[in-house]
Amino acid sequence: MKKNLKYNAIWLAIAILGYVLIYALEMVGVIDQFAETTLVLIGINIILATSLNLVIGFSGQFSLGHAGFMALGAYSSALVTSAIPSVGGFLLGLLVGMIVAGIVALVVGIPTLRLNGDYLAIATMGVAEIIRIILNNLKITNGPAGLYNIPMLANWSTVYVLVVITTLIIVNFVHSRNGRAVMSVREDEIAAESIGINTTKYKIIAFVLGAAIASIGGALHANYIQTINPTDFGIMESINILIIVVLGGIGSITGTFVAAFLLGILDMILQNFGTLRMVLYSLALILIMVFKPSGLLGTWEFSVRRLFTHKKAKGDAE
Amino acid sequence: MPLLDVKDLTKNFGGLAAVSDVTMHLDNNELVALIGPNGAGKTTLFNLLTGVIIPSEGTVSLQTDKGLQVLNKQKPYKIAAEGMARTFQNIRLFKDLTVEENVLIAMTDKNKEGFLESIFRLPSFYKKEAALHQQVVELLSIFKMENQLTTLARNLPYGAQRRLEIVRALATKPKILFLDEPAAGMNPEETADLTRLIQQIQSEFHITVLLIEHDMSLVMNLAERIYVLEYGKLIAEGTPKEIQGNQRVINAYLGGGD
Numbered sequence: 001m002k003k004n005l006k007y008n009a010i011w012l013a014i015a016i017l018g019y020v021l022i023y024a025l026e027m028v029g030v031i032d033q034f035a036e037t038t039l040v041l042i043g044i045n046i047i048l049a050t051s052l053n054l055v056i057g058f059s060g061q062f063s064l065g066h067a068g069f070m071a072l073g074a075y076s077s078a079l080v081t082s083a084i085p086s087v088g089g090f091l092l093g094l095l096v097g098m099i100v101a102g103i104v105a106l107v108v109g110i111p112t113l114r115l116n117g118d119y120l121a122i123a124t125m126g127v128a129e130i131i132r133i134i135l136n137n138l139k140i141t142n143g144p145a146g147l148y149n150i151p152m153l154a155n156w157s158t159v160y161v162l163v164v165i166t167t168l169i170i171v172n173f174v175h176s177r178n179g180r181a182v183m184s185v186r187e188d189e190i191a192a193e194s195i196g197i198n199t200t201k202y203k204i205i206a207f208v209l210g211a212a213i214a215s216i217g218g219a220l221h222a223n224y225i226q227t228i229n230p231t232d233f234g235i236m237e238s239i240n241i242l243i244i245v246v247l248g249g250i251g252s253i254t255g256t257f258v259a260a261f262l263l264g265i266l267d268m269i270l271q272n273f274g275t276l277r278m279v280l281y282s283l284a285l286i287l288i289m290v291f292k293p294s295g296l297l298g299t300w301e302f303s304v305r306r307l308f309t310h311k312k313a314k315g316d317a318e
Numbered sequence: 319m320p321l322l323d324v325k326d327l328t329k330n331f332g333g334l335a336a337v338s339d340v341t342m343h344l345d346n347n348e349l350v351a352l353i354g355p356n357g358a359g360k361t362t363l364f365n366l367l368t369g370v371i372i373p374s375e376g377t378v379s380l381q382t383d384k385g386l387q388v389l390n391k392q393k394p395y396k397i398a399a400e401g402m403a404r405t406f407q408n409i410r411l412f413k414d415l416t417v418e419e420n421v422l423i424a425m426t427d428k429n430k431e432g433f434l435e436s437i438f439r440l441p442s443f444y445k446k447e448a449a450l451h452q453q454v455v456e457l458l459s460i461f462k463m464e465n466q467l468t469t470l471a472r473n474l475p476y477g478a479q480r481r482l483e484i485v486r487a488l489a490t491k492p493k494i495l496f497l498d499e500p501a502a503g504m505n506p507e508e509t510a511d512l513t514r515l516i517q518q519i520q521s522e523f524h525i526t527v528l529l530i531e532h533d534m535s536l537v538m539n540l541a542e543r544i545y546v547l548e549y550g551k552l553i554a555e556g557t558p559k560e561i562q563g564n565q566r567v568i569n570a571y572l573g574g575g576d
Contacts, residue, residue, distance in 0.1 A: 004444050169437050176436030176443070177429045180415075184423045187412035194368060194406075195424040195490050196398035299414070 010304045015164045022156065035268075036156055040224055042264035043159035044217050047166050049244035049256045051213035054170050056242075057251035057299075058179065059206035060186025061113060064121045066214050066241045068128030071233035072104060073097035073215025074222040075141055078150045081223060085151035090158075090223060097215035104131070105211035106204065113203045128238055136230040146229025147222075154223040162220060166213050171253060173209065182206045247288060249295030254302040259295070319381060321346050321526055322367075322402075322494055327376035329359075329366055329550075336362045337550045340376070344494060349520055349527045351537045353561075354547035355570055360530045361407055363547065364498055367528075368404050369394040380493070399427055401493035405483045405500060407530075413472035417463060417482060420471050421454045424489035454489075460522065461485055461515070477508050481515070488523060495519070497529040501536055513539055538562070546570065 022039070025031045031039065052066045077093030084092065104127075112123040135141045173179045181202045184192040189199050222228050244263060248255030266284060270277040288296065320343035327340040337359045344350055352360050365371040367378055369392055378389045382400055389397050412420050422429075429450060435443045458464045461481050466474065471482060480500060487495055500516070501509045513536050520527055531537050537544065538558045546554040546561060548570040554561055561567055 004439075008439065172437050172439060173433075176433075177426055177431040178433060178436070180419055180423050181426045183415060183419070184412050187414060188410045190370065190394075191406065191410035191412065192423070193370075193394040194398055194404050194410075195486060196395050196427050197423065198393070198395045 007304045007308075014304075019157070019160055022160065026156075038264055038268045040154075040156050040159050040220075042260050043156070043163045044220050044224070045241070045244055045260045045264065046163050046257055047217035047220070048214055048241045049248070049260055050167055050170050050253055051210040051217070052241050053245045053248075053250070053253060053256050054174070054206055054213070055210040056245055057249075058174055058186060059182045059203055061203055061207065062117055062121045063124040063207070063210075064235070064238050064242065065124030065126075065128035065131075066210075067233040067235070067237035068124075068131035069101040069105065069211040069214040070218035070221070070237065070241075071128075071131055071135060071230070072101040072211075073218030074228050074233070075135060075147070075218075076100050076215070077219030078147045078222040078228055079140065081151050081153055082147070082149075085153070087153065089151075090153040090219075093223075094216060094219050097219050098212040101211040101215035101218075102208050105208045109204045109207040110200075113200060113207060125235060125238070128233070128235065132230045132233055135233075141230075144230060146227060146232075148227040150222050150226045150228070152223060152226055154220045159220055159224070162216055166216060167253065169209075170213065174253075178202065178205060243285065247285065247295055249297040249299060251299040252295065252297045252301055254300065255295055255297035258297060262296075320344060321348075321381050323377075323379045323381075323386070324367070325377045325379075327363070327366055327378065328374050329362060329371060330374045335550050337366060337373075337547075340547075340550075340552050342545055342552065342555070344526050344528060347520070347524050347526060349516070349529070349540055349542050351541035351544045352528060352530050352547060353532070353534075353537060353544060358547040359550040360547055361498060362550075364404065364496055364530065368402055368496060369397040398490060398492075401491070402496065403487035403490045403492035403494070404496035405480075405487055405498055407498040407502065409479050409483055411471040411479055411483055411486070414470060416468050416470055417458070417474070418451070418454055418467040420482060420486050421457060421489045422450060424486045425450060425453065428491070457485055457489055460518075476503060477511075480504075480512075484515070484519070488519065492525060494526045494528065497527060497531075499530050499532065501531055501533045509533055509536055512536070516540060 022031065026036070048066060048070060052063065055061055055063045076097035077090065080093035080096055081089045083089070108127045112120060112127070115123055136144050141147065174183070181192070181197050182205065184197055185199045185202050192199050244259045245256060247263065248257070248259030266281065270280050273280060322344040324340060324342045327337060328335060329337045340363060352363065354360050362371065366373050369389065373390055379386050380389055380400055380402065387400065389400065412423065429446065431443060431446045455464050455467070458467070463478065463481065463485065466478070471479065474482060484497070484500070497516070501512050504512060516527060516529070517540065519525070529540070541558055544556060544558060544561045545552055546564070546567050553566045553570060554564045556564070
């Protein structure tokens, strides 16, 4: 029991250290406005991609509609914070977004999660398009023009704190009773059913949790960028999130972090190349996929516990 | 009163009756074998009993705490929860998960850990996890696998994979264990080990075992009763001695007769 406390304390220390580091670099002036924006976008991408990794990597359901849930979060938060421009309003907006995205995921998940592989991918893609088209035509969402002058209630520390919280939720979920049942669905549905796992239920749990967390990413996007419109949440956005997951390694949260950082920084560096940027970006992706098809980290996961037990084992050997 | 009562069970695939009019029963704490030539419908019968396939006609009923329950048309996970566990002819483990996780997943229903409890890692979460870990170790140690807790299932040798699948089925605390060709692909020595293992399971867990097997030495050594299936129909039932002398069974395996 003491050991668990120690590992959790180390994780907390890592999280605080990261915050202090960014804060210090900001003070010293190493991180300017441009770099800060890059960091925030990386953070938002981490939230989106880890939640998609929960669906694709851990429950094994191939979803191509993540941008739809992000859009629900973004619009919910934008509308709520425009009415109540305060921190409380932002928290309420987050909550509303999570509930809306969760309910939509539940309603959509029950019929579509019966489908497998490619069929599910197409169905979820269709759902995201439906969400986008509805947002494009509603009065309250201001149609194709979108919403602007959204209060800027998110800064880099809001994003940082939410990255930590959402990652904690996903990782703790995966390493629990429900998470293990979710992974058994990915591994072998027939075997899972044979030992009493209600596979549909666990698929839906993972899908709804993934959607709710994606909506947090959307809310941060809305309250940082301050303008949103339906084209922000098209199929390309879903694919961008998917690329991070695949590149980092399907089923590795650590990999998602690494890939989000690499792609964010790559994107920043390539800004100087103008139109060549997308060509170089795609080329980098192709090269990584050719030489490391399982993603940068495969299914490898960073673990404080392993780090310590490994060191101990080494110490004993010496 | 039989533990499992099967009446007139039939499954048609198009015009083909893969299983037709099978009536059989299993009693408490009994070891029964199901034999028959290839393609006789043994695995289909298993799939019907465990709910993987829905029967065209007939009933499967199980004696539960709430009395006799008809299991047809129930989802496989519900049937499993009622106390029917199985292994598969071609091993179906959770290959990329560890041995411990494979067994833990089978205990999902018995594990009362809540969603928020695990997200916030409350002290009660660690307590419950530790208790479960203890149960897994105890169960695995019966099968001498307690040292392989953190091994990925895919990295286990073939015999150990078969054993792990049996452990995983037992972790659901079943009333009846269905074993689909547990000795397939094993050498005589491994088969002898398996025979001892099955006897041990039955005596330690006091459960009923129904086993499909082609290895006649194993069947004749272990089974108290044998059902013989040919072309989807039961052609004989009896003790190993009776079956060995049954002319229809001999014809089914060796041809001839009529």
